[in-house]
Amino acid sequence: MTTYDYDYLLLGGGSGGVSSAKRAAINYGKKVCVVEANRWGGTCVNVGCVPKKIMFLAASMRETLVHECPQYGFGTPDATFDWAAMKKKRDAYIVRLNKIYESGLDKNDNVDIFEGWGSFVDAHTIEIKLKDGTTKTVTADKIVVATGGKPMVPPGEGVAEHCITSDGFFELESLPSKVVVVGAGYIAVELAGVLHALGSETHLVVRKQKALREFDPDIADMLDAEYTKAGITIHRNTNGVAKIELGDGGKKKVTMQNDEVIEGADIVLMAPGRVPITEGLGLEKAGVKLKEGKGYLEVDEFQNTSVDNIYALGDVCGKVELTPMAIAAGRRLSDRLFGGDAYEKARASYENVPTVVFSHPPIGGCGMTEPQAVAKYGEDNIKVYKSRFANLFYGIYDVADPNDKPKTFMKVICAGENELVVGMHVIGMGADEMMQGFGVAMKMGCTKADLDSCVAIHPTASEELVTMGTWGTSPQASGAAVPPLMGASAPEPKLKSKM
Template identity: 60%
Template structure:
């Protein structure tokens, strides 16, 4: 064992702490842990680094000043405190690993701060607005009076306070799991030797650390297309959550789920909304039934869709403070308060020194990984939006936990990895979309047209039943079940309409378990609900069920 000079009193105190917790003492100093085997060493601190970590962890950080071949500061360092990174860190710590998370921003990443969570709050607000608009059909009056109003600053303040509470919950969860939190911007050291350098957020001197395993989970960020005045006179999806007032007239640019979600929120809350798409329609990668139904519903709600524009050419600021948007196809949109660019995202990797560490990147800068989240650099892993493969928060969480299982969970988890097959996805558009598996076009390409059978249904939800309007004017729910082979294995399920977001999870489980059309038919319907349509699709019950109806 290497001998390191320390104060005898400190040595005895440290041995007592570690022995009490059942740890194995190998060698340590007041600022260095060597060949540790227990998370108990998280209590060893460096007085020179106090004040550079989050207060909850001010007595837990072990620092590094020089690297030696067999010495590590941590078993696992996670760069990025988003949902995926934190999930992986806490899972690793549960196995006794010594873990640190480095983050320069607010805890929770995109999802908590400028993504899923605040977006869902605004979607809820927009849904309430839609219900208020509909209340006359159920005998309620007063919508057209001054009795009902919407206060954007109120919901913004309430939403922002909620996000701050979530930031605190993430911090406490990490503290309770024994994870060290380091405030600063991290980069990999040259040569891929398991080291990182951190520029502390408080402006103090750069600190170096070394770990057996390093995970990159830094997420992504919204990008702006080129064009005169585009970046200067528009906001990103991040900027949407900084708006102090509801825009009077807005232009949303993009054809993906972020664009249609935010366009739907704005329109429902009272903004005159324009959606600009480069080609014919939004959501082109989704099943054609979802794409076409959403297109119809957005138009019915009053969203003006500008098609085949090839994007924005320029944005100019007028003397009255409003903006004029010039599109590449010659169209011009005037009198605009807010231009929101939702045309793309990129991985947040620019400051990580990936090339120097031997981490290879693919198209658009995404980190290349294998099925086990391993990069091309030994001991360096990546997951989530930096990889560009199914950029969903629950996907990143599952990937992070499986990675921690494999690295620290023992032999029984040596082959642990996440599955990217049959991942349920919800788009919080108006109306919402739920989808899992392949599209109809993908199924035909994969299985052959003769081996694919498609079941469809389109109807007005019972909610709209009492409305005294023409049937064609009632919002529609669309459903599609895609089956393959003689057994009619369900390989795709798609739904758009009221309640689609909440009904998908259960169907996702069934499809992951290999459900067939006969299995769906064998489940007795819950009436009256929209979801019952999936288990009663015509023709019903013609395949022999094993159990059920």
């Protein structure tokens, strides 16, 4: 039998790679190697969910001071924001997390870590260009590609030279007075919301009519209305940025493809999306295939690539690019590879994954959008429940028109005669905190009758999700099956007509 230096080698020290490495080393006693070229913790810890959530919280606090404290009898508190002080504290926290990730691996006798860039020599051999300039070559029985993604910068005259990306957002030393955010995805929406709430004049440039076009249409429409109402200027149907020019005082002039122009921007933040980090990995030397298009790795539901001993997880796969998803996939992969027959079919389920957008207001969702549900089950097999209301938090607001109070919108999409819940979407205060429990219910195959039978917690916003559409109706038998823990697929509704 061939002898290798390691049982398991992971390219990437982000959440997915580290989770899989620790599971293999701690639970199964395997000799593990982790290679990381940048800071430990990957995108989420360094330039993603963690620092972004900190900035979201800071922005939400300023909104509370400016808009909400006066309504609750506190007058108008000082809402001056010290960006530099906040950045110093945020960055120090991230450094602590980096060390936690690194030490969590380093203190394990079964794990070796190398800081440098790893690339394939062949299917079992990795060459590591270490940060000290030396090179080390190691071999491994099984290898995982978990290198994550990076911001995409589109072509255009002066675009690369005069913009920053979402990574660059976290390097800003001060709050820009005027900022142009380019993109229609959740990253662009989140950063535009943070900057506006903290006091920047904010312009959001989208290629088509609105942002979040892949989300449920009702959710996208309401966020669009809320951002417009808040004072964010949305530039629509631009087809993207044509060029960025540098003017007097370092101000930027942004010209869109439709000839619309924005002048006087301090910062142009380019956030049209992310691409996988696969270039320079030597994947072709190992025979690993990429998908056509953006260069994601070709993987199956068990994280297998086209090469028997090479696997991939996280953002390089291009499917549900979320940190908890990468962690789940990494742990299940280690279970399957090293846990014996009991874990032979272990895999992470990519269905009904709850997610949140930290916009202003936040968005929570799980499962299908209404168009997706119609496409899969047919319009006659779909029933949709909607509710739009003012959160009790805004009940005492003194406004000329009650309709001016901030609103929460909720939507439950059901399929089949048993009204299996196949989609759930919320936008409004608390959406980010309430979706986890409803995600569990959907994974267990809940129906509308199950929601109806739950006694609601009053007064909360989440009670609306278990009471909407129930007045004057009788509960129905659920009959929903609970899927097995690992590798579970979502249950199918009992359709009214054969599809």
